[in-house]
Amino acid sequence: MHLWHLDFEQLSDPLQPATDVAAASLTALQQRATRRFYLRLLLGAYLGMAGKDIHIVRRIRGRPELDPKISRGELNFNVARSHSCYLIGVSSGAAIGVDLEIAARRSVRPLVLARRYFSNAESEALSTLGNDELQRAFMHTWACKEAVVKASGMGIANQLCRFSVDVNPCNQPSVLKMKDDDPSAWQLAMAEPAAGAIAAVAVRQKSVRLEGFSLS
Numbered sequence: 001m002h003l004w005h006l007d008f009e010q011l012s013d014p015l016q017p018a019t020d021v022a023a024a025s026l027t028a029l030q031q032r033a034t035r036r037f038y039l040r041l042l043l044g045a046y047l048g049m050a051g052k053d054i055h056i057v058r059r060i061r062g063r064p065e066l067d068p069k070i071s072r073g074e075l076n077f078n079v080a081r082s083h084s085c086y087l088i089g090v091s092s093g094a095a096i097g098v099d100l101e102i103a104a105r106r107s108v109r110p111l112v113l114a115r116r117y118f119s120n121a122e123s124e125a126l127s128t129l130g131n132d133e134l135q136r137a138f139m140h141t142w143a144c145k146e147a148v149v150k151a152s153g154m155g156i157a158n159q160l161c162r163f164s165v166d167v168n169p170c171n172q173p174s175v176l177k178m179k180d181d182d183p184s185a186w187q188l189a190m191a192e193p194a195a196g197a198i199a200a201v202a203v204r205q206k207s208v209r210l211e212g213f214s215l216s
Helices: 029-047 110-117 120-126 130-154
Strands: 002-007 055-057 064-066 076-082 085-091 096-102 161-166 175-178 189-190 197-203 211-213
Touching: 002 029, 002 197, 029 076, 029 085, 064 076, 076 130, 085 096, 085 197, 110 120, 120 130, 120 161, 120 197, 130 161, 130 189, 130 197
Parallel strands: 002 211, 076 096
Antiparallel strands: 002 085, 055 064, 076 085, 096 197, 161 175, 189 197
């Protein structure tokens, strides 16, 4: 599994190569086009193709995938973004899910959100923590669950409560329970792609070897 981190405040704008325009100054449409440019450029490098020839399709619940005619099911990817940062996970063979969060981000009511969206086991475990520990554990749990849901391709609606992960960020991330699937079939990994950021990677296979890269 390869994990690519891009910070658009550090990268040049491909839409205006003669200038140095920070991502924050781009319009929403330009930011979307910039992310698409770098995603296709990177995927093209894996497939030995020009970025302009990369075709991305969406499944019923919106998961982006490579056109099967191009990848033949041999290359999978998933993306996440937060502010100017963009994360691209690439895997061979197995569907991958990634999530990117700011570690210092604070939720106003983490337990209320946990009880509404997480499993009972997760919300109970979180309820035993003090505020600082709770905030850290909540972001860790949210990132892990987002990654699993994205890898499954089922969409976030009514899915976060259907499985439980270890909420303790000090432990090896893992899926503990899962309805309609074997939790041991899933692997989770955490990474720090940039200072102050946390990334979660999920894949449905017995083992995972994660390598990280920064595109600059």
